Amino acid sequence: MMPAVVCYDQRRRRGEELIEPRDDLDYSENFLWMAFGEEAAPEVVDAFRVSIILYSEHSFNASTFTGRVITSTLADLHSAVVGAIGALKGPLHGGANEAVMHTFEELGIRKDESAEDAEKRSKEWMDKALAEKKKVMGFGHRVYKHGDSRVPTMQDALFRMLDYYDRPEILGLYNGLAKSMDEAKSIKPNLDYPAGPTYWLMGFDIPTFTPIFVCARITGWTAHIMEQRAANSLIRPLSEYDGPEERHLD
Numbered sequence: 001m002m003p004a005v006v007c008y009d010q011r012r013r014r015g016e017e018l019i020e021p022r023d024d025l026d027y028s029e030n031f032l033w034m035a036f037g038e039e040a041a042p043e044v045v046d047a048f049r050v051s052i053i054l055y056s057e058h059s060f061n062a063s064t065f066t067g068r069v070i071t072s073t074l075a076d077l078h079s080a081v082v083g084a085i086g087a088l089k090g091p092l093h094g095g096a097n098e099a100v101m102h103t104f105e106e107l108g109i110r111k112d113e114s115a116e117d118a119e120k121r122s123k124e125w126m127d128k129a130l131a132e133k134k135k136v137m138g139f140g141h142r143v144y145k146h147g148d149s150r151v152p153t154m155q156d157a158l159f160r161m162l163d164y165y166d167r168p169e170i171l172g173l174y175n176g177l178a179k180s181m182d183e184a185k186s187i188k189p190n191l192d193y194p195a196g197p198t199y200w201l202m203g204f205d206i207p208t209f210t211p212i213f214v215c216a217r218i219t220g221w222t223a224h225i226m227e228q229r230a231a232n233s234l235i236r237p238l239s240e241y242d243g244p245e246e247r248h249l250d
């Protein structure tokens with residue numbers, strides 16, 4: 001049901017008619033059908049499918065861990081998923097795919113600009129952002145310190161979409177930010193960096209990007225919830241006190 005909820009939300013915001021799901025289409029075809037009301041080209045379906053597969057499960061990330069903690073109290077499945085969604089929403093986690101596109105918008109997407117000019121502009125933007133010690137979403141990872149292993153596959157899908165929609169200026173913006181970040185800080189893109197512009201090219205509204213991630217990751221969350229339930233013990237970490245030593249009243 002999740003894809004229907006997400007697509008209905010986008011169509012409701014746009015003031016469009018809601019479109020019923022079709023059971024003759026597969027998951028990705030049906031998602032794009034319900035979002036846009038037409039059968040998507042195979043190239044688009046393929047790129048969407050790649051993103052959904054890459055997003056579907058990723059071990060003990062913040063939202064999955066949140067779901068595990070909630071499940072460990074013997075709370076119900078729905079509470080665990082709602083809690084996981086709350087964790088995913090933040091820009092340091094799933095919200096980054098939306099934040100990436102806000103960066104592109106801040107840079108300004110100029111349809112007739114050459115890839116070279118766009119790359120030059122985005123490099124300058126990144127150099128300034130880093131000089132101002134800004135956190136740039138879509139880069140870095142808590143675990144992968146030498147590059148996110150999911151990025152090459154998603155980036156190939158993005159590049160296919162850039163060719164398909166003929167948007168060289170987006171390629172310029174994408175490459176400029178990534179090169180500049182790599183040169184200045186050796187920080188590599190994470191999955192959200194190529195995923196954000198891919199969804200934008202397909203025509204999704206930016207507030208729909210993280211909900212799409214939810215639709216995929218719900219697979220991983222629920223698998224973890226089942227595993228937690230099968231061998232449960234309450235997750236209850238301790239904290240290490242590092243405040244002042246014990247004080248005595250004279």
Ligand SMILES: CC(C)(COP(=O)(O)OP(=O)(O)OC[C@H]1O[C@@H](n2cnc3c(N)ncnc32)[C@H](O)[C@@H]1OP(=O)(O)O)[C@@H](O)C(=O)NCCC(=O)NCCS
Nearest residue numbers: 091092093096134135136137138139140141142190191192
């Ligand atoms: C994911 C993230 C929270 C990991 O944080 P982390 O493990 O603490 O990062 P590191 O310890 O490797 O950071 C090393 C340095 O790089 C900087 N850095 C890391 N990611 C950065 C980013 N996206 N933009 C700018 N600087 C960044 C840190 O501020 C730190 O700088 P410092 O040494 O001057 O303090 C962090 O990279 C981030 O906030 N990224 C942006 C959000 C994002 O894209 N999230 C989706 C993750 S899949």
